[in-house]
Amino acid sequence: MKLVHVYRVKTYVVPEHLDQVVKGILEVDELQVGHYKNVMWRSTDGVEQFVPSEEAVPTKGTAGERTTVTSFRLEFSIPRDESLLRKIIKEGIYPNHPWDEPVIQVSEELEARKEG
Template identity: 65%
Template sequence: MKLIQIYRIRTFVVPEYLDKVVHGVLAIDDLRYGNYKNVIWNSEGGIEQFVPSENSIPKEGTIGETTKVNSLKVEFSIPRDEELLAKIIEEGIYPHHPWDEPVVQVIEALESRKNS
C-alpha cells in the first residue's frame, strides 16, 4: 500500500447534464485509480439553490428570484498536477456544464493505492 497526493474535484450538476460533464472530463484524463480507470462517484438526491444576479446568464431561473433544481454531486480524483487540474476544469467541466458559473471544489488530499 502507498499513499499518493491527489486533487479531489467535486462539482454539482443537474441530472440531464451528468453524462456531458463526465464525458468532458474523460476526454481530458482517464481517471485511473489503481488498476481501474474512469473512476467517478456521483450522489443523487440533492437540491441546488441560487438567485441569479443581474450579471448572470441563467439557464434556469429568473434574475433576482430564488431557484431550486434537482442536482447530483460528481466527484473524482487526479494526481496532484496543476496543469491537468486547470485543463480538466477549463476544458472538461466548464464547456459541458449548463451553468455560466458552475461550483467546482478542489481539495488537496491523500489516497491509498493497494496495487500501484
C-alpha cells in the same frame, strides 16, 4: 500500501447534463486508479439553490428570484498536477456544464493505494 497526493474535485450538475460533463472530463483524462479507469463518484437527490443577479445568464431561474433544482454531486480524484487540474476544469467541465458559473471545489488530499 502507499499514500499518494491527489486533488479531489467536486462539482454539482443537473441530471440532464451529467453525462455530457462526465464525457468532457474523460476526454481530458481517463481518471485511472490502480487497475481501473473512469473512476468517479455520483451522489443523487441533492438540491442546489441560487438567486441569479441581474448580470447572470441563468440556464434555469430568473434574475432576483430564488431557484432550486435537483442536482448530482460528481466527484473524482487526479494526481496532484496543477496543469492537469486546470485542463480538466477549462476543457472538461466548463464547456460541458450548463451553468455560467459552476461550483467546482478542489481539495488536496491523500489517498491510499494498494501496492502490487
